[in-house]
Amino acid sequence: MSFCFNFDLPAQTTQADEEDGKGEKRAEKSSAAPPTKDETKPLEHVKEAREHFPPSDPNFDLMDAVSETVTIGTLPPLHYLNETVFEKTASEREDSESILSRTVEQRSDLISGVYEGGLKVWECTYDLLEAIEKHGETFGGKAVLDLGCGAGLLGILALKRGARQVHFQDYNSTVIEQLTMPNVMLNCQEDDADSEDDKEEKKQEEDGFKKQAQGKVEVEDGNPPIKKRATDLSQHLLLTRCQFFSGDWSTFLDLVQKTDPSPKYNIILTSETIYNTVYYPVLHDALHNLLAPDGLIYLATKSHYFGVGGGLHLFETFVADRGVFALSHLWDGEEGLQRHVVILRIKKPKET
């Protein structure tokens, strides 16, 4: 998206103070200044988690979709809705949270407790994709959670790499319904095209893909290379491995823990989710309760989020104080505002 989605700049803050007809809090912009301590205090209004189900005729919406493709090294190409087109058409669409029109109007990357930034792909997602590629993570047969998924590229990668189950969680139901799910479906469409009569096309795509593999990140704009077919994707094998959730991390944890069996993920992927220290207790709780004993959390983040206050150093201190996870650095970037990819795993008894 072209508008100001960057925590490097002071966040525009809001106060949730008005109830709309659907019981959602409506927010009003209060200031464009950096948030004060009061504005990052725990929210009284907790967004209740719920599960979302893919529509049975998803291609109806996807036939005209303009998508982009990101290709990193030897990873499979990942397709997602073009951010500029998405932004331009956003305010015309209905969403129960009204975040589409609001983010465009306010040109805001974050409305704390109302909109948590999931409508674009954040740069640390690309760092994490690259780190995963270099680290040689294999997702085959694993249960994976993309926590704070936004566009969902991390979970989509896990899905395409053979994860047996991928759960996508985002704070906003609009993000899940209008961005994450369509993106997963775009990638299912490609899978369909591959499996039917497009062997030659696939070969050409792979040839191009091999060329791109020598570079780093490639993002192709414009019309997608994938074939779109008006079929019901809701029963698509890849999609049947996915579940989609919106809501706050504390209620998300409650919701999934009520299921039988409740999930324990082998891998949790999370990018740009530690910008607000207020959320650390619920985030840590969710990670602790949802990670399988031998599981891994891949976390990508900036060192510091100006205007919001969180960042890796504060999170590392928080994690060390809790004593649950061992944290190691997988990748540390040097350029500009520092970015990092770290791995967390549950400490063994002798480490505690």
Ligand SMILES: C[S@@+](CC[C@H](N)C(=O)[O-])C[C@H]1O[C@@H](n2cnc3c(N)ncnc32)[C@H](O)[C@@H]1O
């Ligand atoms: C900056 S966006 C990053 C989106 C995506 N991971 C990326 O890298 O492009 C932060 C994400 O964290 C999630 N998030 C932040 N605070 C949350 C909270 N308190 N409860 C649940 N989700 C939260 C939101 O879903 C939001 O999409």
